[in-house]
Amino acid sequence: MTNEKILDLLGRYDIQQPEIIFLRHNENRTYRVNDRTGKSYLLRIHEPFIEDMKGLQHTYSGILGELQMLEKLGSWSTNEIQTPVRNNEGELITIIEYEGELLNCSVLTWLDGRDMNMNDVNNLELVKELGSQIAELHTFFRQYEHSGMEIRPSQGKAYNERMIRVIHSGVKKNLFTPSDANVIEQTLQLINSRLDDHGGEAGPDLIHGDLCMGNIIITTEGKVRFINFGFFGKGYALLDVAMGAMMLPSDRRDIFLKGYYRECENTVNDLLQLEGLMLVAIIGYYVFQIENVHVHDWMRERMPKLCAEYCRPFLNGESIFYKM
Secondary structure, three states: HHHHHHHHHHOOOOOOOOEEEEEEOOOEEEEEEEEOOOOOOEEOOOOOOOOHHHHHHHHHHHHHHHHHHHHHHHOOOOOOOOOOOOOOOOOOEEEEOOOOEEEEEEEEEOOOOOOOOOOHHHHHHHHHHHHHHHHHHHHHHOOOOOOOOOOOEOOOOOHHHHHHHHHHHHHHHOOOOOOHHHHHHHHHHHHHOOOOOOOOHHHHEEEOOOEEEEEEEEOOOOEEEEEEOOEEEOOOOHHHHHHHHOOHHHHHHHHHHHHHHOOOOOOOHHHHHHHHHHHHHHHHHHHHHHOHHHHHHHHHHHHHHHHHHHHHHHHOOOOOOOOO
């Protein structure tokens, strides 16, 4: 996309003399925008790099649901949050035409800091804060009033069933063996049998849905903040916790869980569900990237290890929470 087109788009916002810096084109086209007053913004053009990445999170109503939530989160939280910026017409979404296609665009405030990295797991206070910040986000989600989440992605039982079908389709692509695909199917079916039915097939809770180091900012003050709510929607709150635990070495996970559960103690059932949802998160990556040929070799190499080292022991009743 040309700078002229982006400047025309930014002309619909109160951004003075914007400087445009391309960041990446993955799930969206993203740019950092600096203006002459010293303010910075994140511009997102909601057009994924691969057509098969498109989902509810790219529709007008889906994007609007995310932005409305972020606006409420920004007014609720005492922390600095990446919040949406309305255009000159007061709208959260700006629509542009590019190469004969209508594209949805949004602007967020910029959050200064850096991506979380592996060195951060050595900071025990930061590990505990990671758990505490997930708990705070879930506190907001529990009181957030919404009219319905069918406009947003969901990661409940129905999502797990769909993943089974996608993994089996990978057999035809010569990505997985039939045996490994069957192990994944049995694993997801066991996980679903242990999840409660409250909230229906979409799941009972609101979740971030994509917690990883690239979506966690360590601010200039050393605080943990979350970005990229593209997969915000219904699911199981413990999926966010499982994703957080996966980023940490096993000997840091108890500290992380103390941050999340605060004064309460996590139960044996919590750990059982957490390790199942850790597997859901891993399998979800395979599913999301299954049309991305650049990771196919990695998938062929890693899937047998995933099944042998984690899924089969999980199916045999072994605890894997501290082994992954």
